[in-house]
Amino acid sequence: xxxxxxxxxxxxxxxxxxxxxxxxxxxxxxxxxxxxxxxxxxxxxxxxxxxxxxxxxxxxxxxxxxxxxxxxxxxxxxxxxxxxxxxxxxxxxxxxxxxxxxxxxxxxxxxxxxxxxxxxxxxxxxxxxxxxxxxxxxxxxxxxxxxxxxxxxxxxxxxxxxxxxxxxxxxxxxxxxxxxxxxxxxxxxxxxxxxxxxxxxxxxxxxxxxxxxxxxxxxxxxxxxxxxxxxxxxxxxxxxxxxxxxxxxxxxxxxxxxxxxxxxxxxxxxxxxxxxxxxxxxxxxxxxxxxxxxxxxxxxxxxxxxxxxxxxxxxxxxxxxxxxxxxxxxx
Amino acid sequence: xxxxxxxxxxxxxxxxxxxxxxxxxxxxxxxxxxxxxxxxxxxxxxxxxxxxxxxxxxxxxxxxxxxxxxxxxxxxxxxxxxxxxxxxxxxxxxxxxxxxxxxxxxxxxxxxxxxxxxxxxxxxxxxxxxxxxxxxxxxxxxxxxxxxxxxxxxxxxxxxxxxxxxxxxxxxxxxxxxxxxxxxxxxxxxxxxxxxxxxxxxxxxxxxxxxxxxxxxxxxxxxxxxxxxxxxxxxxxxxxxxxxxxxxxxxxxxxxxxxxxxxxxxxxxxxxxxxxxxxxxxxxxxxxxxxxxxxxxxxxxxxxxxxxxxx
Numbered sequence: 001x002x003x004x005x006x007x008x009x010x011x012x013x014x015x016x017x018x019x020x021x022x023x024x025x026x027x028x029x030x031x032x033x034x035x036x037x038x039x040x041x042x043x044x045x046x047x048x049x050x051x052x053x054x055x056x057x058x059x060x061x062x063x064x065x066x067x068x069x070x071x072x073x074x075x076x077x078x079x080x081x082x083x084x085x086x087x088x089x090x091x092x093x094x095x096x097x098x099x100x101x102x103x104x105x106x107x108x109x110x111x112x113x114x115x116x117x118x119x120x121x122x123x124x125x126x127x128x129x130x131x132x133x134x135x136x137x138x139x140x141x142x143x144x145x146x147x148x149x150x151x152x153x154x155x156x157x158x159x160x161x162x163x164x165x166x167x168x169x170x171x172x173x174x175x176x177x178x179x180x181x182x183x184x185x186x187x188x189x190x191x192x193x194x195x196x197x198x199x200x201x202x203x204x205x206x207x208x209x210x211x212x213x214x215x216x217x218x219x220x221x222x223x224x225x226x227x228x229x230x231x232x233x234x235x236x237x238x239x240x241x242x243x244x245x246x247x248x249x250x251x252x253x254x255x256x257x258x259x260x261x262x263x264x265x266x267x268x269x270x271x272x273x274x275x276x277x278x279x280x281x282x283x284x285x286x287x288x289x290x291x292x293x294x295x296x297x298x299x300x301x302x303x304x305x306x307x308x309x310x311x312x313x314x315x316x317x318x319x320x321x322x323x324x325x326x327x328x329x330x331x
Numbered sequence: 332x333x334x335x336x337x338x339x340x341x342x343x344x345x346x347x348x349x350x351x352x353x354x355x356x357x358x359x360x361x362x363x364x365x366x367x368x369x370x371x372x373x374x375x376x377x378x379x380x381x382x383x384x385x386x387x388x389x390x391x392x393x394x395x396x397x398x399x400x401x402x403x404x405x406x407x408x409x410x411x412x413x414x415x416x417x418x419x420x421x422x423x424x425x426x427x428x429x430x431x432x433x434x435x436x437x438x439x440x441x442x443x444x445x446x447x448x449x450x451x452x453x454x455x456x457x458x459x460x461x462x463x464x465x466x467x468x469x470x471x472x473x474x475x476x477x478x479x480x481x482x483x484x485x486x487x488x489x490x491x492x493x494x495x496x497x498x499x500x501x502x503x504x505x506x507x508x509x510x511x512x513x514x515x516x517x518x519x520x521x522x523x524x525x526x527x528x529x530x531x532x533x534x535x536x537x538x539x540x541x542x543x544x545x546x547x548x549x550x551x552x553x554x555x556x557x558x559x560x561x562x563x564x565x566x567x568x569x570x571x572x573x574x575x576x577x578x579x580x581x582x583x584x585x586x587x588x589x590x591x592x593x594x595x596x597x598x599x600x601x602x603x604x605x606x607x608x609x610x611x612x613x614x615x616x617x618x619x620x621x622x623x624x625x626x627x628x629x630x631x632x633x634x635x636x637x638x639x640x641x642x
Contacts, residue, residue, distance in 0.1 A: 080429035
């Protein structure tokens with residue numbers, strides 16, 4: 001019928017007319033049958049503007065592994081527990097393809113910064129940030145910095161500024177678009193001087209630039225200095241493949257005193273050991289491990305009940321507040 | 332409370348000053364909001380704490396009483412505020428609050444309408460989400476509660492982003508001045524279906540509404556009323572399960588496990604003592620987690636809907 005050019009509605013009517021069992025169904029059942037056939041033969045597509053919640057839901061349904069099985073309610077809890085607000089400086093470890101970074105940036109609204117940091121040398125991909133369709137203003141608030149960048153004492157600040165601008169020029173002259181960022185971290189404490197670093201910039205692939213919106217630029221010297229002086233106002237970690245304690249002990253001193261943090265993990269045990277270690281060293285208080293539970297309902301006259309399908313696990317979150325007692329560990 | 336005020340931003344350089352609101356943390360389930368006053372003292376079962384000792388210290392510090400007991404002083408956040416505020420009504424907790432803010436798609440600059448204000452738990456988080464360029468207009472029919480809420484918002488420093496009105500939204504609907512201006516609306520009313528026609532007028536195209544109701548009958552009536560002009564109607568339930576942890580030392584003889592298990596642990600301990608002289612041997616103990624015995628079974632149903640776009 002489709003080949004003959006019949007519309008979806010006509011096909012559905014024909015199916016109903018030819019169905020042997022349709023007459024015998026209850027009215028509820030008939031409605032359900034019709035909806036099912038309509039979905040298949042007369043699909044309606046709605047275009048919506050992208051937002052953190054719809055992007056998260058879409059990925060969780062289609063490709064949850066890409067976002068570390070981060071469910072919508074878990075993501076929303078991370079944003080609340082991480083006290084994300086305009087003018088904050090939020091430190092994030094984002095191994096969810098950029099979903100967390102994007103969600104934080106959305107709530108910052110272009111003010112403050114979301115600093116995307118990585119454990120080790122290679123930065124994590126942030127492709128999902130592009131899907132948010134952010135304005136230039138918001139894009140500028142998304143920056144990258146390695147842990148060493150933020151913690152090192154930069155005595156050669158002037159030299160580093162020159163290097164920064166040299167590297168930026170290199171990047172702007174290349175117009176490649178690559179899907180993953182692999183810009184090498186420039187070690188500020190390097191003593192080898194300018195020549196080495198410019199060589200590196202020549203060899204390293206360009207950071208991804210989609211149209212005119214540059215996301216994930218390296219944090220400027222000024223910003224790094226600001227973070228060192230004031231600390232980050234909060235931290236959110238989504239690193240489902242790593243053991244949290246191994247890097248949280250290094251990142252926590254970067255947070256301001258009394259700054260909240262939230263760490264997500266797919267598994268409970270690593271968070272339990274992390275919580276214990278934090279407690280023993282008195283690095284944080286108000287520690288809590290939470291597991292969100294979400295259930296959707298079908299609400300129809302005489303047919304109201306929870307949906308038959310449900311997500312079994314949205315992961316676990318360790319949340320807490322940094323104390324000021326370890327003042328000596330501030331670098 | 333919000334970092335939009337630079338003097339209130341959480342930072343290494345910020346110290347407790349006279350007039351600041353601090354959260355006194357005794358235990359994770361025992362906290363209190365206190366306004367710092369040069370000549371005041373804070374009393375609890377650990378002793379008396381002089382406020383003057385607090386002034387000049389950074390937030391997050393441990394402070395001591397005259398008897399040697401201690402507490403921590405934390406900077407207020409909407410999450411901590413929800414746990415310490417005085418309950419004039421039943422309040423929303425972090426699980427519902429965070430989900431609502433995400434689904435209402437609130438970002439800085441949004442205009443939100445809320446009714447009822449209640450104790451202002453959700454309102455404080457809404458203010459954080461829309462500050463500094465947005466605004467929350469919240470309404471409660473109870474004049475006394477509205478006044479208490481206004482006081483709270485002053486104390487927490489969010490009053491420039493929140494306007495409290497006394498109004499019966501079920502009977503009168505939202506004020507006409509907001510027609511077509513609201514990005515999102517939140518309803519926590521006994522009969523939300525009475526407010527839905529007014530909500531429809533207030534919302535921008537594709538604006539989002541959320542209704543929180545403890546009872547399923549309320550949800551059913553609300554959804555019926557929503558179907559006329561709203562689409563994408565979805566109802567959820569969200570709960571938070573918390574876990575407690577404990578360290579289990581391999582050398583302790585507790586547990587009702589079989590005898591063979593006990594002797595294996597004993598052997599391990601012997602081996603370890605011979606091997607190393609370290610005090611805290613990681614192999615000797617594991618950290619275990621289990622769900623808390625006390626759990627919340629239900630708070631309410633959250634129903635979300637988008638205003639239909641007229642083509």
